[in-house]
Amino acid sequence: MTAEQFTVDISDSDQSVDLGIAVPEAESDLSDYEFQQRVEVAWQVCDRFDLQTDIWRGRILRAVRDREKLGGKAASQTTSQNNSEKGPENNGTSNKAIGAGFLNWLKDRDVSKSQAYVLIDLANSADQMLEDGLIETQDVNRFSKRAFMETAQASPEVQQIVSEAARRGDQITRKEVRNLTDEWTAMTSDLVPESVREKVSDNTIPTRYLTPMVKEMEKLPPSHQQTLKNEVDENPDVDTLKQVTAEAKYLSRYIEAASQVQTLDPDRVNLELALDESLRVGCLNSTADLVNQATQLEQAATKLYTAWRRMNKLSDRVYVDSGDSTPHLRSLLDALTPLCSELIEVQLGEKDSATSRCIRLKMLSDDVTDDLSSSAE
Numbered sequence: 001m002t003a004e005q006f007t008v009d010i011s012d013s014d015q016s017v018d019l020g021i022a023v024p025e026a027e028s029d030l031s032d033y034e035f036q037q038r039v040e041v042a043w044q045v046c047d048r049f050d051l052q053t054d055i056w057r058g059r060i061l062r063a064v065r066d067r068e069k070l071g072g073k074a075a076s077q078t079t080s081q082n083n084s085e086k087g088p089e090n091n092g093t094s095n096k097a098i099g100a101g102f103l104n105w106l107k108d109r110d111v112s113k114s115q116a117y118v119l120i121d122l123a124n125s126a127d128q129m130l131e132d133g134l135i136e137t138q139d140v141n142r143f144s145k146r147a148f149m150e151t152a153q154a155s156p157e158v159q160q161i162v163s164e165a166a167r168r169g170d171q172i173t174r175k176e177v178r179n180l181t182d183e184w185t186a187m188t189s190d191l192v193p194e195s196v197r198e199k200v201s202d203n204t205i206p207t208r209y210l211t212p213m214v215k216e217m218e219k220l221p222p223s224h225q226q227t228l229k230n231e232v233d234e235n236p237d238v239d240t241l242k243q244v245t246a247e248a249k250y251l252s253r254y255i256e257a258a259s260q261v262q263t264l265d266p267d268r269v270n271l272e273l274a275l276d277e278s279l280r281v282g283c284l285n286s287t288a289d290l291v292n293q294a295t296q297l298e299q300a301a302t303k304l305y306t307a308w309r310r311m312n313k314l315s316d317r318v319y320v321d322s323g324d325s326t327p328h329l330r331s332l333l334d335a336l337t338p339l340c341s342e343l344i345e346v347q348l349g350e351k352d353s354a355t356s357r358c359i360r361l362k363m364l365s366d367d368v369t370d371d372l373s374s375s376a377e
Helices: 032-086 088-099 101-108 113-131 137-142 145-153 156-167 174-188 194-201 207-217 222-234 238-258 271-281 284-321 327-335 366-376
Strands: 343-348 357-362
Touching (some): 032 113, 032 137, 032 145, 145 156, 145 174, 194 207, 222 238, 238 271
Antiparallel strands (some): 343 357
């Protein structure tokens, strides 16, 4: 059940615009299914009208912006000449109009700069697709707003496929555009072996399993891509695609995290061989999580030390600025002392509960750290 096509003429400002929207009453005797269907049709009409409005707003904004770019030259000369003919009393108003600028024009209409350029990009995309013959003016009504924006950002091949569907009279939704985009990406990717393409062609394997696999494999180095591609080629079925997608996901997490862990010295640890061994024994998931946690722990340790140093400096400053006349401020400093000392103590959980724990962390100053390093050598 889809909304009928419509063309709205809003050239006459006194004419009320009738979009043919019929919203069912909440108290109606319609079944839930029929109620949802009618609401969906009404929403489609609003969505398409919203698309047309935004395209025209983008064209208006583009015209105002471009006029502003040209206004400092030819337009200002013309205005100055007209003002000199009309008299000095008009100079202030005209100069003010010229200097208002595009941003002020947006401000007067409560439009942000980012919103304006989104609309301008939408208008540019619509005009380009019309100029290239991908769509006709009446085809715009077959798109929802989000579907049109997805199409505008898609590759030329996907745009061609979507435009052909629109010319056939199909209703283009965002989901359909994304499915076509994913299908095109997956079927044209070098990461998909021919054996899988054949099964996709005869509908043995749904295309929805290819897209996530390709996206995850694209994050990997070529050597790992080839390994996973061979695995899929040997067993071209849905279960293998799911497994390879998961492996590619954990591989990318491992590779990304391992490069950020400072503790992993390349002279002591061969990350590539460690990865191969984790694959062989089937603990890639745990290994990837382990390396990822190492990254987070190092970052947390750095933030902790920085916060501890900063807190000590602030505590000393407040102590110097305060005195006997600020007993409550001094009590605040005393209460925070456990967090400023070299032995930080933090209570985990409620104090009297069975699961309560006291966390103690030893913070070493730079001098102590240097002494430990010297003694280790």
